[in-house]
Amino acid sequence: MIPQGQERALIAEIQKGLPLVSHPYAAIADRIGMSESQVIQKVNDLQDGGAIKRMGVVVRHHELGYRSNAMVVWDAPDAQIKELGSCFSQFEFITLCYQRPRRLPQWRYNLFCMIHGQDRESVLDNLQQMSQACDVEALPHEVLFSCRRFKQRGALYVYDADSKQSQQSKEPIEL
Amino acid sequence: MQKESSNTIKKPLSDLQKKLLNDFQHGLPLTPTPYLDIAKELGVTEDEVLNALTELQESKMVSRVGAVFRPNRIGVSTLAAMSVPSERINEVAAIVNAYPQVNHNYEREHVFNMWFVITASDNDQLDSVLKDMELKTGLSPMSLPMVEDYHIDLGFPLQWGEESA
Numbered sequence: 001m002i003p004q005g006q007e008r009a010l011i012a013e014i015q016k017g018l019p020l021v022s023h024p025y026a027a028i029a030d031r032i033g034m035s036e037s038q039v040i041q042k043v044n045d046l047q048d049g050g051a052i053k054r055m056g057v058v059v060r061h062h063e064l065g066y067r068s069n070a071m072v073v074w075d076a077p078d079a080q081i082k083e084l085g086s087c088f089s090q091f092e093f094i095t096l097c098y099q100r101p102r103r104l105p106q107w108r109y110n111l112f113c114m115i116h117g118q119d120r121e122s123v124l125d126n127l128q129q130m131s132q133a134c135d136v137e138a139l140p141h142e143v144l145f146s147c148r149r150f151k152q153r154g155a156l157y158v159y160d161a162d163s164k165q166s167q168q169s170k171e172p173i174e175l
Numbered sequence: 176m177q178k179e180s181s182n183t184i185k186k187p188l189s190d191l192q193k194k195l196l197n198d199f200q201h202g203l204p205l206t207p208t209p210y211l212d213i214a215k216e217l218g219v220t221e222d223e224v225l226n227a228l229t230e231l232q233e234s235k236m237v238s239r240v241g242a243v244f245r246p247n248r249i250g251v252s253t254l255a256a257m258s259v260p261s262e263r264i265n266e267v268a269a270i271v272n273a274y275p276q277v278n279h280n281y282e283r284e285h286v287f288n289m290w291f292v293i294t295a296s297d298n299d300q301l302d303s304v305l306k307d308m309e310l311k312t313g314l315s316p317m318s319l320p321m322v323e324d325y326h327i328d329l330g331f332p333l334q335w336g337e338e339s340a
Contacts, residue, residue: 026207058238
């Protein structure tokens with residue numbers, strides 16, 4: 001789905017974040033020529049339809065003391081992948097869990113999870129707890145800790161012609 | 176270069192800020208006055224909520240109050256990986272980061288040492304970004320688009336240890 005017109009303008013606004021003012025939806029409505037109630041209804045529809053996963057405070061893990069993050073990748077049998085994905089997703093320290101394609105021969109892994117923790121040990125402890133609970137200790141896997149964050153911001157699905165967003169975070173940030 | 180100390184917490188978080196961080200990662204009221212509704216729920220004033228959120232945003236602990244979109248519903252995205260020679264890592268990171276379509280880019284401990292997310296309005300645009308990157312860096316990005324999402328995103332529970340409190 002490629003949104004057009006007002007829907008596109010609305011998505012551009014809410015992906016940037018709501019303004020911190022008393023009537024944030026009215027402020028957005030003014031900018032894009034909709035009414036406040038139309039904006040609220042449209043956001044509601046996007047949420048009900050599943051395009052919006054959640055609406056709320058979006059935190060930055062690193063700045064809150066969660067300095068360590070690992071992408072853990074498994075080579076899961078195709079027949080088991082759904083069950084394993086659901087099992088991993090029960091753990092609250094998991095922030096993402098996706099199936100992705102293998103790219104043989106250089107990449108054999110098809111199940112990806114992100115684990116955030118305050119340090120490397122707590123990430124590994126969490127991984128061990130999860131691996132035991134979901135019985136995947138014997139599955140081939142790798143743990144890819146992050147070393148440096150070069151860039152982080154919310155996804156932009158639509159762009160303003162003169163978007164300045166790309167100017168952010170050009171400098172690498174040491175993790 | 177920006178060091179992590181410039182982003183660390185400068186003053187202790189208030190109880191209100193902790194509640195806002197932990198309890199409002201999902202379910203923001205879809206009402207004309209969401210911040211007033213949160214304030215009523217927490218027994219504080221709307222101004223206190225707005226000030227607390229403004230401070231959290233200024234200190235970069237909160238990136239925004241808003242929507243988290245499900246991948247590939249509006250537009251398309253992919254996770255891409257590159258194997259970058261260590262002496263070229265900063266140069267290649269600068270090239271990759273310059274695309275407005277790149278929103279996350281991390282160095283990771285692996286032969287594939289650079290991992291980034293590309294979002295675009297359609298597959299043609301996504302492919303042209305990948306091709307252009309290959310042209311500019313001389314390195315071939317491995318694209319791994321999502322096949323299935325198993326995670327229900329309710330936000331991330333934070334624990335307040337001595338470090339972060």
